[in-house]
Amino acid sequence: MKKILKIMLISICTIITVMVVFLATVYFLNLVSNEREKGKIEDYGQKVMVDGKQMNVLIQGDGKETIVLLPGYGTASPVLDFKPLVDELSPYYRVVVIEPFGYGLSDDTDKVRTSQNIVDEIHECLQKLNIKKYTMMGHSISGIYGLEYVNQYENEVQAFVGIDSSFPKQETDELPVSSLQLLNQSGxxxxxxxVNPDQLVMPKVDDQTKAQIKMLTFRNFMDESQASEADNFRNNFKNAQRLHFPKKLPVVFYLADQTEKETPNWKPMHEELLKNVDHGKVVTFKGGHYLHHTRSKEIAADFKGFLTEIESNR
Structure with missing residues (x-):
């Protein structure tokens, strides 16, 4: 019996030692990789001072009309993520991609990520760039921030476009923020x-751009801004339920059929948001949540037609 217990004890100690060595190795390799990647992340866009910090913005194209693109939650690099759509829109419009604090190359912030704070920062950024009139185009959760935004700055926003965008009454899951931060910090x-690189959702871009997206993913994943944003999901969605799109504001939603299958009320709830809007429509494309990765040409073409129709009716 003593011999068996001794063998069991040795086995347990060995397993624990192996696990500790393994976790320590993963941790230190992650630290080394993070430090090495700092010098490999390439700069793009321009910096705008907002609320005392630097917000990164890309402006492409020189069309008379301006489109402002806002990302979905947790997008590592909005500029690189929106690249297929920017390339389709920029021959006809001036396209402005804003990277909110904690995203892309923008600074992180400890300011609570309420919809109001996010809206204030985006507006300040556009004011600093002297952009006074624009269409706002938002992916996913930017549908919530966009709804808040257009109600405050109706005189500036000429149209709103949602790319599989969130709606106020949508069910929101509470993210295990602390656990996800530990997952990242541990390596x-x-x-x-x-082990499974397909977990990282990316557009069809060259290998160099993919490498940049990966490095920015590790840099920004669950930073202070994104953690605060996740903690404020429910409050931000709840507060948005008091809002409606302005009657005179043209609104179009581009929805993914895969999301409709996963969320049965996806299309009806978007249609509900348009019931009091003079010029609104819902278009469904085949594809997943990141429609701007796979349906950029179709989105750009339909959007051009939508604006032309609005102009002819004025």
């Missing part, structure tokens, strides 16, 4: 993506 998140 296990890097290891998981190494």
């Amino acid at each position: 296990l998140y890097r290891l998981l993506l190494k």
Whole structure:
């Protein structure tokens, strides 16, 4: 019996030692990788001072009309993520991609991520760039921030476009923020993506751009801004339920059929948002949540037609 207990004890100690060595190795390799990648992340866009911090913005195209693109939650690099759509729109419009604090190359912030704070920062950024009239185009959760925005700055926003955008009455899951931060800090998140790189959703871009997106993912994942944003999901969605799109504001929603299958009320709830809008429509495309990765040409073409129709009716 003593011999068996001794063998069991040795086995347990060995397993614990192996696990500790493994976790320590993963942790230190992640630290080294993070430090090495700092010098490999390439600069793009321009910096705008907003609320005492630097917000990164890309402006492409020189059309008379301006489109402002806002990302979905947790997008590592909005500029690189929106690249297919920017390339389709920029021959006809001036396209402005804003990277909110904690995203892309923008600074992180400890300011609570309420819809109001996010809206204030985006507006300040556009004011600093002297952009006074524009169409706002938002993916996913930017549908919530966009709804808040257009109600405050109706005189500036000429149209709103939602790309599989969220709606106020949508069910929201509470993210395990602390656990996700620990996953990243421990290096296990890097290891998981190494084992299964398909977990990282990216547009069809060249290998160099993909490498940049990966490095920015590790840099920004669950930083202070994104953690605060996740903590404020429910309050932000709840507060948006008091709002409606302005009657005179043209609104179009581009929805993904895969999201409709997963969320049965997806299309009806978007149609509900348009019931009091003079010029609004819902268009469904085949594809997943990141429609701007796979349906950029179709979105750009339909949007051009939508604006032409609005202009002819004025």
